[in-house]
Amino acid sequence: MWHNRNVWIILLGEFVVGLGLWAGIIGNLAFMQEVVPSDFHKSLIISCGILAGLIVGPLAGRIIDNSQKKTVIQWASVGRIISVLFMFMALFTNSVVWMILFLITLQIAAAFYMPALQSIIPMIVKDKDLITLNAWQMNARTISRIIGTAAAGFMLSFFELKWLYIISFIVYILMFVITSFLQLDEMDNHSLATKEKGGFKEVLPMVKEHPIVLMTLVLMLIPTLFLGSFNLVIMKISEIHHSTTISGLLYTVEGIGFMLGAAGLKLITERVKIGTLLFTLAFIIGSMELMLLLSDIKFFALVAFGVFGFSVGCFFPTTMVIFQKQVPKDFHGRFFSFRNMIDSVIFQVVLLSTGMMLDLVGLSGLGLVFGIISLSLTITFLLYSKKKNVVMQAH
Numbered sequence: 001m002w003h004n005r006n007v008w009i010i011l012l013g014e015f016v017v018g019l020g021l022w023a024g025i026i027g028n029l030a031f032m033q034e035v036v037p038s039d040f041h042k043s044l045i046i047s048c049g050i051l052a053g054l055i056v057g058p059l060a061g062r063i064i065d066n067s068q069k070k071t072v073i074q075w076a077s078v079g080r081i082i083s084v085l086f087m088f089m090a091l092f093t094n095s096v097v098w099m100i101l102f103l104i105t106l107q108i109a110a111a112f113y114m115p116a117l118q119s120i121i122p123m124i125v126k127d128k129d130l131i132t133l134n135a136w137q138m139n140a141r142t143i144s145r146i147i148g149t150a151a152a153g154f155m156l157s158f159f160e161l162k163w164l165y166i167i168s169f170i171v172y173i174l175m176f177v178i179t180s181f182l183q184l185d186e187m188d189n190h191s192l193a194t195k196e197k198g199g200f201k202e203v204l205p206m207v208k209e210h211p212i213v214l215m216t217l218v219l220m221l222i223p224t225l226f227l228g229s230f231n232l233v234i235m236k237i238s239e240i241h242h243s244t245t246i247s248g249l250l251y252t253v254e255g256i257g258f259m260l261g262a263a264g265l266k267l268i269t270e271r272v273k274i275g276t277l278l279f280t281l282a283f284i285i286g287s288m289e290l291m292l293l294l295s296d297i298k299f300f301a302l303v304a305f306g307v308f309g310f311s312v313g314c315f316f317p318t319t320m321v322i323f324q325k326q327v328p329k330d331f332h333g334r335f336f337s338f339r340n341m342i343d344s345v346i347f348q349v350v351l352l353s354t355g356m357m358l359d360l361v362g363l364s365g366l367g368l369v370f371g372i373i374s375l376s377l378t379i380t381f382l383l384y385s386k387k388k389n390v391v392m393q394a395h
Contacts, residue, residue, distance in 0.1 A: 006124040006182055007133060010117070011140045013178045017113075018144025019151075020080070020171030024087070024106070026152035027164035028099070035094060045096065049103030050344055053111040057341040060111045061203075064119060064333025070182050072116040077176040079109030084169040091162050115336035122324040122332075123184055130324055131269055134317035135262035142258050203338045206331055215381050216322050217339065221346060222282045222374040223312050226289055228350025229366065236363045237295050246298060253302050254309035261313025274318060279382050281315045286374030292367025 083105035090098035238247045288308040294300035
């Protein structure tokens with residue numbers, strides 16, 4: 001696998017685009033702090049981009065399934081380059097309207113880029129290498145997040161805001177150049193494209209026909225409960241301990257745990273059946289949500305985030321391999337667009353619910369509710385899979 005140039009292009013591209021993305025995110029927050037006084041208005045502005053991504057999701061999925069994936073990836077890179085031009089206008093005019101156009105264009109590009117990338121991965125490696133490539137792709141994303149946020153924060157201390165977007169602009173151009181070197185055998189896909197594939201509405205019947213895919217989709221709700229509440233929970237723990245230092249420690253422990261989990265996943269899957277692994281990870285994640293009950297003790301807070309990071313580092317690449325193998329390739333574009341849309345909606349619902357629950361029942365109550373939901377889902381689907389004799393496997 002490591003001798004395959006496409007693999008290195010995918011990993012390098014994921015790392016590079018992550019740097020540009022996080023530089024832009026830090027820049028957005030800094031820009032909004034200057035021109036948007038209301039936190040509610042800030043959330044509305046961010047939601048505009050997310051909503052645009054949701055709206056184009058069905059179209060993106062259909063286009064990906066009826067087009068060459070490399071072409072879609074490159075046009076998505078062009079979209080990102082154009083989006084930064086809007087942000088330059090926002091900085092020049094000090095106008096929020098241009099920033100909204102930037103966010104909308106960026107999210108539309110992401111709505112095409114991510115499902116196309118997830119569809120390309122099973123095309124460039126053998127089935128036995130899928131788990132490794134998915135894990136390292138997520139590691140590349142995590143490393144770019146750590147380096148990107150740290151570098152952007154450092155740059156803001158010494159340079160003007162525009163330099164973050166200049167770097168993003170250069171990075172997205174570099175991304176376009178890198179992906180142009182992809183060599184994909186898309187003749188089969190192109191010949192199938194002559195038979196126009198159906199619309200988004202065909203995805204749900206396909207999911208119902210594949211109970212493994214349906215169960216995995218539902219189980220993905222479990223880590224999303226923790227991830228959607230992630231930043232708010234860390235801020236709350238920081239308040240409880242009257243320390244900003246613990247915030248950095250929690251982010252670091254979770255990030256290291258994630259990378260260790262993703263790096264060690266290949267060894268784990270050689271010893272544990274994929275169904276057993278998925279349910280075990282879901283159970284561990286639910287238990288870590290319950291451990292938030294003890295977050296007033298620093299040690300348990302760090303353990304909860306570290307073990308959660310490790311579990312998620314194993315969980316997401318495993319689910320991705322199940323989807324890439326179990327979902328028919330004709331549906332990859334539409335399915336991954338559908339999955340990304342579900343993720344976005346659930347993430348927003350969890351985020352809003354977290355804010356409300358932290359006000360009403362506090363961090364302990366939040367951990368108890370999320371933990372009970374996660375463990376109940378895990379036990380329910382475990383019993384269902386035993387009863388229906390559904391074999392969870394990645395092939």
